[in-house]
Structures are given as C-alpha cells and as structure tokens.
Amino acid sequence: MSALENGVVSPSLDDPEVEFLSFPVARLIVEIVGDAFLRHRFAVAEAKRSQSLFKDEDEDTLISIATHTFGINCGFAKRDIGGRRYPFRIHFADYLRYASGFHDPYWKLVNRVLSRGYVFLVKEDFTRILASAVERRLSEPREPPLKVPSEIKQIVDEVAFRVVAKREKYAFDKVEGEVVEEAFPPCITALISALQRSQPLSHSARFTLTSFLLNIGYPIEKVVSLFSEVPDFKEDLTRYQVEHIAGIKSGTRYTPPKCETMRTYGLCLSREECGNVKHPLEYYRRHRRRHLKEAES
Amino acid sequence: MSLDRQVKNEVYIKNLFRRYYQENRVEPPYSMEKREFGFMFFGAQTMMRHLSFSEPESLQKFLASRVPSNAFYSAAYYTRPDAARMDEKVWEGCDLIFDIDADHLETPCKAVHDKWICQHCGQSGAGEKPEKCPLCGEQSIEERTWLCEVCLEAAKNELIKLIEDFLMADFGIGTDELRVVFSGHRGYHVHVTTKALLDLDQNARREIVDYIKGVGLEPRYHGLIEAREGRSKILKGPRTDEDGWRGRLARGVIKTVLLMDERNIPQERKMRNALRGLLRDKDRVADSLRAGVWDPVRGIGIDIWEYIAKLAVEKVGGRIDEPVTADVRRLIRLPTSLHGKTGFKVCPIQLGELSSFDPFKHALVFKGEVTVHVDESPKFRVGEEEFGPFKDEDVELPLSAAVLLLCKGVAYLK
Structure with missing residues (x-):
C-alpha cells in the first residue's frame, strides 16, 4: 500500500520499482475520475511514451507484444520491396483497426504494399501501430473499484477539478452564436x-x-x-x-x-x-x- | 401505361412470384436469426423493415403468403434485429459487401438502350438522363434503364477483377469465404463472411473501398520517385511483378502508354511535347518499363509519369459502388429471391462457374409461353433466343421474357 502511495506522490524516473507501479495507480485514478476527456489524454500520453520505449525493443519482442498482449495477427515478413527491407507484416484487418484513424496519406491502405491479406511494415510503422493499440486499450473504460483509499480519493478530486478547467478550453463540438x-x-x-x-x-x-x-x-x-x-x-x-x-x-x-x-x-x-x-x-x-x-x- | 393495365400486370406477376415461393426453397442467409429483413410489395412504394425470422420455415412461409416484389436482409448482425430503432438493435458486426453495378460503368450501348422521359412535357431521349429537360427545362426526369448483355458482361469482367486481383491476391480472402450473387438486374454482389472482418467500422471499410478504387493513391508511396545519384537525377519506379498496387501501377502505366494517343494528351505545352516524345516510341518505352527502367526517354520528368500514373489508376482500379461497402447497416438483396424489376432470380454463382455464368439463362425461373402487347423494347436475348426490337405489337414470348417486359413496364397482358 505504501509503495502505491509512493508511486503516486513521487514518480521518480530512475527508480524502476516506482516507475513500474506508478502506471497502474495513474490508471486507477483515471478510472475513478471516470471522465472521457481525461481518459483520452492519458491514453494518448501513454501511447506516445510506449512508442518511444518500443523503439529499443528487438523484432521478436515487438511481435510477441503485438500477438500476446493485443491479439494482433502479425509476423515476420523479411521482405525486400523497392530496395527497402520490411521486417514485419500485419493482417490488413488489424492494420485498419489501428491505422484507419491516422490522417497522413502515407498511412492510407491504398499507399501500402498489401499481399495475400498482409500489409508489410518497417519497424517504425510497426511500433506506431502498437502505440495505437496501447491508446485504444487505455481508452476503453473499466469498472472503477468500489472502495477507494482516502489518499487516492484526494488526488482524484484534485485531478477531477483540473480536468474541468482544461476541458473548457477544448470544448468545440457545437458552434454557438449567429449563423454566417x-x-x-x-x-x-x-x-x-x-x-x-x-x-x-x-x-x-x-x-x-x-x-x-x-x-x-x-x-x-x-x-x-x-x-x-x-x-x-x-x-x-x-x-x-x-x-x-x-x-x-x-x-x-x-x-x-x-x-x-x-x-x-x-x-x-x-x-x-x-x-x-x-x-x-x-x-x-x-x-x-x-x-x-x-x-x- | 393506364392504371388498370398496370394493376393487371402486377396481379399476374404476383401470382407467378407466389408460385415460385411455394415451389422453391429460398436459401436463408448465414446466422439468419441475427439479420434484419426488409420487403417491398407490388403496388407499394415503401419498404417494410425491421422484420426478423428465426428459422427458414417462417421466412419461406412469409414469402409464399405475402409475396413481396423485392426481398432484402441486413448485411449486419444484430442482437435484436426486429427492434424498430437502429440504436435498439445492438449492432454486432457486418459482412463485407461489394456491389458492382452496370450503372457505374461506361458502356457504349447505354446510349442505345437507356431512355429518359420528361415527366413534365413528355419529351424523351436516349442514353443517360440529362440534368434538365432540353425542351421545357424541368428537372423531373424519369430514367428507364435496360439490362443488356454488353453491360452485364462489363460488370462481370469488373467482378472477376475484383475477386481475383483484389480480394484474393491482395486481401488474401479465401474462396470459401466468398459468396458471389447476380443481383437479378444490372449487377453483381460479393458477400465476404470472414470472421476477422465482421467488426470493421465504416472508416476501415471505406479504406478498403479506397484501396480497390485507387482513391488517394500517391505513386511515390509505390516507388515512383526521382532519386539523386551523385549530380544527376534518376527516375525510379515499381516493377510489374511486384505485389499489390506496386505491380498493378507498373502494369497500368504500360497499358496506359500503349493505349494513349493524341486525343488524350493535355493542352499544357510542356506536358504535350513530352508526351508526344514518349508516344513516338511507345513500344520501346513499354519494353523499358517492363524491364524496370523508368527513364527510357530524355526529358520525361517525374511530373509526366505522375500524370500517366493517375490515368493508369483510373484504368486498373476496381469499379465498385462505395456506399454499399462502407455502410454497415445496409440491406442487401436476399439470394435466391426474385427481383421485382426483372422477375429474374437473385442468383448465387459458384466461383468456378463465374466465367460461364449467363444471367439471361441461369437466372430465369419461369417456364411456358404467353402473349403480351409490347409498347417498345430494344433487342434482347433470353436463353438461346433473341427477341425484338419490338414496337407497339403483340408478341408470343417465353414466360421469363414476357415477365421481364412486364416488370420493366414496357408491355402489358392481352
């Protein structure tokens, strides 16, 4: 319990134990606050962080994460196309699931090499897809615990207050005022x-x-x-x-x-x-x- | 056509449809209990929707007793398919559907067999309908399309391209996951029931459509680039034997160059001169591209190739109807039901029999002969026999041919 509290109070970057524990606590807080906007910001930030971590992983580890953690249909391609090596391949349905929201034309399926159901990817693209999977996973609401320790409750209230302030800045759905x-x-x-x-x-x-x-x-x-x-x-x-x-x-x-x-x-x-x-x-x-x-x- | 003639026609056709549904088992769709069904009826304009059937018998009974003019079911699977509101149905997934319709293909014969009639002044003409009537300027114009062999053959070629080049080669869809159906009128449907694809949302499906049509394709992502080598620039492009759009683009560019002539050269001077230079030496250019060398002619820059690549994409891309694939709640024609505009069967086709499939033979269900009065009809074939063109005459026809004319509203019963 105290490790949990420490994790929240001082998220030091060079202590692996703290680092390891701070994530579930942060996630817990996000779920208790239960705000979609906060959850999204958290998911995006964590996805970015994970992508930079994936960069240093080898191909086996990345495929293992994709397959076992996210159930993505993928594997080694080891394909040379136009003089470039594509180590990964991913089934187009999973590609679309995670990349159809990317805006750059580079990511459009029509601009990809697709063969026998699989899209070929370089490492950088593969980690971006994985990061998108992280974001998706964290964006799914989970049931918050029924009982919340008072220390955490305090943080939750603080976070909830800040969310409201931040969100007002971003409110943009309906255009108010006179029609032009x-x-x-x-x-x-x-x-x-x-x-x-x-x-x-x-x-x-x-x-x-x-x-x-x-x-x-x-x-x-x-x-x-x-x-x-x-x-x-x-x-x-x-x-x-x-x-x-x-x-x-x-x-x-x-x-x-x-x-x-x-x-x-x-x-x-x-x-x-x-x-x-x-x-x-x-x-x-x-x-x-x-x-x-x-x-x- | 006068109202009582129309009613008489409808009663006659309805009785034939009834007999069909009494004597022939309709193939229910896969997971029928999760599908929404919809029907249209003779003499009515609106569709009856939000119906569901839990077993084949109840569907068959409905068809034989209510005798719809057109029958549809949802490509989507719902928890409560009979709920009246979409959000209450609870969407669980949707088959991936492709529609190839002769309406969207440019065939030369349309100018011959398609007609339009101004509802306001009665002026009529051939080919695609104009935006407004050239005589009175009114915009309420009725279209009378015909189904003809040339159109349907063009649609079938597109269908084979879709299945072989795109769905199988690129998307890796297996033959056992594909169901091909003649729509009963002017086109073909492909139903893909692969489990892993059922949950794809509209965005993902739209990406599949864009892939097949080549929408948003940028040649540079398929290897068509200007690279620097030391001081000089060299052009690089994809090879014809490469996978996916790379090879398709290379083959398409070759085809485009070979088919290009003076008429499709743009006005802009620089481009004009460059293309003329290229066309003078077509065959050598094509050979060079086949060998993977993309700068066979001096002075042909990347912009010229990008221009040709754009034309090539239009040529070799698939011609499918976007909304049918992208919409995850759409109703689609029920295979083995009858099409109310033709009396033809919405006819499933075995993949192996695709090239020999003949809609004017294999989609016919009525036997016998009948004499009808034909107002006007272009020449058409049913089975092995050719009929028409007819104008204002009594003709004895095989029942399927007569039903086609009756359904099209160009003939009436004697």
Missing part, C-alpha cells in the same frame, strides 16, 4: 443550391447537409423547410429524419462526415480552396471567425 452563411464550405453551399434547384440529393448528401446545419445552430424547423423544395418531399418523414440526426430521441447527435469521407462519397468539391481543413465544420468555424472579424473592422 458566407462561411459555409463549398461542399455545403453546393448541396443547398442543388436543393433550391429542386434536385434530388443522395442519402449521404442529405445526411451531410442536415447534420452540418444542425451543428451550426439551425433549428429543426428551418432544416425541414429547406427540404420542402425537393419534388418527393414528405414532411413527416423529413422531420423524423432530421430529428433523428439531431439526436432528439436517441441522445446521439450526429456530426457531418469529415472531408476524407466526403471525398469517398464524391461530395467534396475543392481541396485547394479549403486549405488544410479536415472537416466541414472546421472550415465553417475558421471562416466564420474571419468573417465576423472583418465585419467588425
């Missing part, structure tokens, strides 16, 4: 004008438009009336669908797809004009801010 139509991204503007010309929209297009408008503060009524322009408009059905996307009944409010997804669905218009934006709402947020500033000055 001039700041709509080109994809959304195109959908609206298609609607106004009474063109029927695909399911994914309707979903995108609806979720976008709801997220920037359009009331449900206004979204429904926008759809009244289409020839096969059915008010009941439209209202039901819009309310569903707004999360009225289920509590899950949907956000529009990210730019990458929009591209897959053929809804994205121009990458250049949008600059480095990854999400239609991000485009809106930036341009809205710019627009309001200009309007002031």
Whole structure:
C-alpha cells in the first residue's frame, strides 16, 4: 500500500520499482475520475511514451507484444520491396483497426504494399501501430473499484477539478452564436443550391447537409423547410429524419462526415480552396471567425 | 401505361412470384436469426423493415403468403434485429459487401438502350438522363434503364477483377469465404463472411473501398520517385511483378502508354511535347518499363509519369459502388429471391462457374409461353433466343421474357 502511495506522490524516473507501479495507480485514478476527456489524454500520453520505449525493443519482442498482449495477427515478413527491407507484416484487418484513424496519406491502405491479406511494415510503422493499440486499450473504460483509499480519493478530486478547467478550453463540438452563411464550405453551399434547384440529393448528401446545419445552430424547423423544395418531399418523414440526426430521441447527435469521407462519397468539391481543413465544420468555424472579424473592422 | 393495365400486370406477376415461393426453397442467409429483413410489395412504394425470422420455415412461409416484389436482409448482425430503432438493435458486426453495378460503368450501348422521359412535357431521349429537360427545362426526369448483355458482361469482367486481383491476391480472402450473387438486374454482389472482418467500422471499410478504387493513391508511396545519384537525377519506379498496387501501377502505366494517343494528351505545352516524345516510341518505352527502367526517354520528368500514373489508376482500379461497402447497416438483396424489376432470380454463382455464368439463362425461373402487347423494347436475348426490337405489337414470348417486359413496364397482358 505504501509503495502505491509512493508511486503516486513521487514518480521518480530512475527508480524502476516506482516507475513500474506508478502506471497502474495513474490508471486507477483515471478510472475513478471516470471522465472521457481525461481518459483520452492519458491514453494518448501513454501511447506516445510506449512508442518511444518500443523503439529499443528487438523484432521478436515487438511481435510477441503485438500477438500476446493485443491479439494482433502479425509476423515476420523479411521482405525486400523497392530496395527497402520490411521486417514485419500485419493482417490488413488489424492494420485498419489501428491505422484507419491516422490522417497522413502515407498511412492510407491504398499507399501500402498489401499481399495475400498482409500489409508489410518497417519497424517504425510497426511500433506506431502498437502505440495505437496501447491508446485504444487505455481508452476503453473499466469498472472503477468500489472502495477507494482516502489518499487516492484526494488526488482524484484534485485531478477531477483540473480536468474541468482544461476541458473548457477544448470544448468545440457545437458552434454557438449567429449563423454566417458566407462561411459555409463549398461542399455545403453546393448541396443547398442543388436543393433550391429542386434536385434530388443522395442519402449521404442529405445526411451531410442536415447534420452540418444542425451543428451550426439551425433549428429543426428551418432544416425541414429547406427540404420542402425537393419534388418527393414528405414532411413527416423529413422531420423524423432530421430529428433523428439531431439526436432528439436517441441522445446521439450526429456530426457531418469529415472531408476524407466526403471525398469517398464524391461530395467534396475543392481541396485547394479549403486549405488544410479536415472537416466541414472546421472550415465553417475558421471562416466564420474571419468573417465576423472583418465585419467588425 | 393506364392504371388498370398496370394493376393487371402486377396481379399476374404476383401470382407467378407466389408460385415460385411455394415451389422453391429460398436459401436463408448465414446466422439468419441475427439479420434484419426488409420487403417491398407490388403496388407499394415503401419498404417494410425491421422484420426478423428465426428459422427458414417462417421466412419461406412469409414469402409464399405475402409475396413481396423485392426481398432484402441486413448485411449486419444484430442482437435484436426486429427492434424498430437502429440504436435498439445492438449492432454486432457486418459482412463485407461489394456491389458492382452496370450503372457505374461506361458502356457504349447505354446510349442505345437507356431512355429518359420528361415527366413534365413528355419529351424523351436516349442514353443517360440529362440534368434538365432540353425542351421545357424541368428537372423531373424519369430514367428507364435496360439490362443488356454488353453491360452485364462489363460488370462481370469488373467482378472477376475484383475477386481475383483484389480480394484474393491482395486481401488474401479465401474462396470459401466468398459468396458471389447476380443481383437479378444490372449487377453483381460479393458477400465476404470472414470472421476477422465482421467488426470493421465504416472508416476501415471505406479504406478498403479506397484501396480497390485507387482513391488517394500517391505513386511515390509505390516507388515512383526521382532519386539523386551523385549530380544527376534518376527516375525510379515499381516493377510489374511486384505485389499489390506496386505491380498493378507498373502494369497500368504500360497499358496506359500503349493505349494513349493524341486525343488524350493535355493542352499544357510542356506536358504535350513530352508526351508526344514518349508516344513516338511507345513500344520501346513499354519494353523499358517492363524491364524496370523508368527513364527510357530524355526529358520525361517525374511530373509526366505522375500524370500517366493517375490515368493508369483510373484504368486498373476496381469499379465498385462505395456506399454499399462502407455502410454497415445496409440491406442487401436476399439470394435466391426474385427481383421485382426483372422477375429474374437473385442468383448465387459458384466461383468456378463465374466465367460461364449467363444471367439471361441461369437466372430465369419461369417456364411456358404467353402473349403480351409490347409498347417498345430494344433487342434482347433470353436463353438461346433473341427477341425484338419490338414496337407497339403483340408478341408470343417465353414466360421469363414476357415477365421481364412486364416488370420493366414496357408491355402489358392481352
């Protein structure tokens, strides 16, 4: 018990025993606080740390960790491709499970060598996948213990307080305030004008438009009336669908797809004009801010 | 077509469908008790959804008594497939589905057999429907697509490419994990039931789609690069015998160079001159690429190869319908049920019989003959016989051919 307390109080880096124990205690605290934001920050930090530790491990150890700790279907490839050696291979399903969230085009499956179900990887990439697995594992909520020692309880309260302060800085889901139509991204503007010309929209297009408008503060009524322009408009059905996307009944409010997804669905218009934006709402947020500033000055 | 003729047609077809479902066992999907079922009915536009069947008999009974015009089931597995709301169903996983549809392939015959009709002024034309009516400017335009051998053959070639080049060679999917089905209309479906893939989310499935279509492919990640060697720059590229997209890209570039001519050269001057130089010597360039040497002609820089690589990706990438694969809650046609737009069977195909599969022969289920009045129909084949083109005439046809025309709404019963 005292070792546990020591681990929390003074996490010295050169004492392996303390280092070894500080992790489960930290994890315990995270679970007792039970906050998704905190859990995510913790998971990301630990994943980064683990990746730098994996760098010094040999190939056997890495494969053993991947297989036994995370159940990843992988192995030795020992393959030379284009003059470069690829020591590892991993089944594409596991590759996608852990890497489909990475944004860099380098990580897209289409930019990988895939053969007979396996993706070939260099060591650096393999450790990144492992780190992603660490992050995923730590992001899964666990049941916190029923009884918490008072020393830990104190820390938990302190952490919980700080989480609230930090999180306010990051709150970004819904865009509050007046709607600035001039700041709509080109994809959304195109959908609206298609609607106004009474063109029927695909399911994914309707979903995108609806979720976008709801997220920037359009009331449900206004979204429904926008759809009244289409020839096969059915008010009941439209209202039901819009309310569903707004999360009225289920509590899950949907956000529009990210730019990458929009591209897959053929809804994205121009990458250049949008600059480095990854999400239609991000485009809106930036341009809205710019627009309001200009309007002031 | 007048309403009573339409009703008469529907009653007739419905009776034929009923007999089919009374006499033929429908193959229930794997883990049928976890699937949501959905049906469409004759004379109705909406789909009845959120149904579930725990054993084959109850499904069969439903089909034979209610006689749907179209039958679907969810590619997804749910804990409660009959719950009315998606979040109550509890999603457990989803088969990986691919859809190849002739609608998305450019075939020359579409201009001949596909028609559009303006709902407003009645103007009509051939080929793909225009955005708005050229006569009255209205946008409510009805499309009448036809299914033809050329289109379906193009779809089948795409299907074979998808299965052999992508699913088996690259994704390592075994023949026992694949189920191929003729959709009953203009395309083919592939169902992959591999356990390890069932839990993949939309993002992961979209990555699979992008891989097959070549969306987001950057040639530099497949070895097409400009490398420095001492003072000079040299071009390097993938070899044709390499795995995955590397080899496919190399082969695609060769194919593209060989097929390229003046017409598809871009306007930009530098690019134009460079490409002309390349095309003058096509065969030698192709030989050089086959040997893995990527700078056979002076003055051809990396930008030219990247341009050709882009064309090559479009040429050799798979043509699949994205949303079908990416959507993990979609309903898909029930194999061995009947398609309401054709009367054809949604027909499972053994892999070994893929190349010999003939939808106009193997997907037919009705026997006998009947005389119908055909308003208008292009030439088509059913079985070994060719029929049409017809215009405003009474014709005695094999039942399957007549049902096709009745379902398409271009004929009516005498």
